[in-house]
Amino acid sequence: MAIIFDKVKKNYGKKPVFYYLNFKIPLEPTVIGLVGPNGVGKSTMLRLLAGVLEPTEGLIKNDQANEPYVKWSSLHTTFVASGERGLMYRLNTLENGMYFSSLKGISIKKTENNIRKMARDFNFSNELNTYFQNLSTGLKKKAAILVGAAMETEVLLLDEPSNGLDIAAQEDLASFILDLKNKYGNTIFISSHDTQMLSGVVDHYLFLRDGQIEKNVEHKMAENDLISEYHEIYK
Amino acid sequence: MKKVKKLFNIFWVQLYLQLKLQARYVNSTVSSLVLYAGAFLIVVFFTDPAQLGQAYGTKHGVLFTIIGFLLWSIGISSLGECSNGVETDEQTGLLESETQSIFPLWVLYFIQTLAENLFVWIYLLIIGFVASFFSIFTVVELLKALLLTFVFSLISNLGMFGIGMIFASGSIRFKRMGQWATILQALLLMLSNVYLPVYNAFQEVIPYVGGIEIVRQIFLGHGVSLSKLIILIVVNVVWFLVGILIFDYCIKKERKDGSFDAF
Numbered sequence: 001m002a003i004i005f006d007k008v009k010k011n012y013g014k015k016p017v018f019y020y021l022n023f024k025i026p027l028e029p030t031v032i033g034l035v036g037p038n039g040v041g042k043s044t045m046l047r048l049l050a051g052v053l054e055p056t057e058g059l060i061k062n063d064q065a066n067e068p069y070v071k072w073s074s075l076h077t078t079f080v081a082s083g084e085r086g087l088m089y090r091l092n093t094l095e096n097g098m099y100f101s102s103l104k105g106i107s108i109k110k111t112e113n114n115i116r117k118m119a120r121d122f123n124f125s126n127e128l129n130t131y132f133q134n135l136s137t138g139l140k141k142k143a144a145i146l147v148g149a150a151m152e153t154e155v156l157l158l159d160e161p162s163n164g165l166d167i168a169a170q171e172d173l174a175s176f177i178l179d180l181k182n183k184y185g186n187t188i189f190i191s192s193h194d195t196q197m198l199s200g201v202v203d204h205y206l207f208l209r210d211g212q213i214e215k216n217v218e219h220k221m222a223e224n225d226l227i228s229e230y231h232e233i234y235k
Numbered sequence: 236m237k238k239v240k241k242l243f244n245i246f247w248v249q250l251y252l253q254l255k256l257q258a259r260y261v262n263s264t265v266s267s268l269v270l271y272a273g274a275f276l277i278v279v280f281f282t283d284p285a286q287l288g289q290a291y292g293t294k295h296g297v298l299f300t301i302i303g304f305l306l307w308s309i310g311i312s313s314l315g316e317c318s319n320g321v322e323t324d325e326q327t328g329l330l331e332s333e334t335q336s337i338f339p340l341w342v343l344y345f346i347q348t349l350a351e352n353l354f355v356w357i358y359l360l361i362i363g364f365v366a367s368f369f370s371i372f373t374v375v376e377l378l379k380a381l382l383l384t385f386v387f388s389l390i391s392n393l394g395m396f397g398i399g400m401i402f403a404s405g406s407i408r409f410k411r412m413g414q415w416a417t418i419l420q421a422l423l424l425m426l427s428n429v430y431l432p433v434y435n436a437f438q439e440v441i442p443y444v445g446g447i448e449i450v451r452q453i454f455l456g457h458g459v460s461l462s463k464l465i466i467l468i469v470v471n472v473v474w475f476l477v478g479i480l481i482f483d484y485c486i487k488k489e490r491k492d493g494s495f496d497a498f
Contacts, residue, residue, distance in 0.1 A: 012494055051334075052331050086331065091256070103335070104337055131259075
């Protein structure tokens with residue numbers, strides 16, 4: 001099974017972001033890193049993969065699914081936005097999980113169990129009953145990732161997941177992402193500037209530039225190699 | 236899970252979480268109650284219920300005014316909940332997550348409006364109950380009015396929801412709609428038959444106007460006029476469909492050419 005971008009063009013109004021993107025990503029337990037400077041379209045790519053946005057032209061499809069991609073993605077992908085947005089402020093993490101699992105038609109009990117189980121791995125168990133608004137920036141990020149991961153969709157899309165996390169939380173995040181891949185078999189897309197986190201977890205890099213995929217690296221990279229590659233591409 | 240079961244599941248979750256939020260935002264809950272009570276007092280004291288009663292040939296002028304007020308209140312709640320709800324969800328980033336639902340967005344807002352309307356009914360019940368001690372109608376008459384307005388609001392709220400969806404489409408397209416929905420809510424109070432009988436056929440395009448008229452006629456012992464019921468249903472179904480079509484179009488266009496996070 002794979003997600004295919006077929007001549008995908010994406011504009012925001014008249015401003016183009018992607019020109020005729022063509023690529024195929026197999027859905028297997030892997031972590032894919034989207035890399036590039038600010039404004040290159042990393043978050044837009046995640047939103048297209050999530051079906052939150054649709055291509056202005058061209059087609060995104062799952063090669064094994066007959067339904068339109070937007071419909072397929074609503075059940076099989078989860079997008080976790082960057083920043084402190086996306087969850088209800090006066091609800092705690094469990095309640096937010098309850099709300100979003102109901103929207104996806106996923107069993108609430110299963111989501112709650114997942115959140116509790118994953119929270120132990122993510123050092124978040126003590127915060128499960130804290131309102132989202134009362135969490136620190138880093139903990140808000142953890143809560144959003146936890147709710148997204150607990151949906152257990154095949155594809156998890158994380159936008160700048162390590163922003164605002166302290167060093168210990170960054171380590172928790174890296175090991176959590178690897179767990180999701182290894183234990184749950186998720187395909188995880190990450191957009192980030194955090195070279196340390198990327199080099200620790202990513203198996204496959206897509207370097208974005210000028211509305212295209214400039215380079216496709218299908219193997220792990222050490223942090224120094226990643227930085228060198230970055231400077232080489234964006235010099 | 237079958238689709239209907241999943242929809243019911245969303246409704247119960249909405250109801251449960253709304254209950255929690257009402258308790259947690261107690262300040263907002265009390266202010267809503269005060270707002271509805273204030274609107275009620277304005278309608279009763281700054282209009283002439285006796286004149287309304289005279290127009291219908293009944294001494295129940297106050298009760299007839301309350302019937303108008305109930306249908307207007309629950310109607311503007313439906314309108315406001317979806318127009319303000321979409322704008323707030325867009326600001327807080329919830330809309331992006333909600334677009335990932337397996338159900339269309341309008342379905343989610345419809346369910347949310349139904350759940351929130353139940354709380355508005357509780358406010359109205361409290362206000363009506365208190366008012367019954369200071370007026371000439373009895374608690375039984377009040378309960379009858381509440382029950383009838385509840386039944387007919389199930390129809391009239393379709394149209395009000397549709398109008399709310401049109402405002403929500405404006406929020407999607409222009410990001411901030413300002414106070415236009417609030418202005419419309421106030422205009423509807425003045426232009427409809429809340430404290431006056433219907434005086435112009437054009438008033439019938441307001442979704443709840445037919446509902447008010449039917450409930451008042453039931454109180455007068457005239458039963459339900461089939462033609463009025465058909466007009467009420469047609470007006471509301473048209474507003475509902477128009478609202479959903481415009482909203483769906485705006486969401487589709489925003490998905491293709493716009494962005495939900497640019498606000």
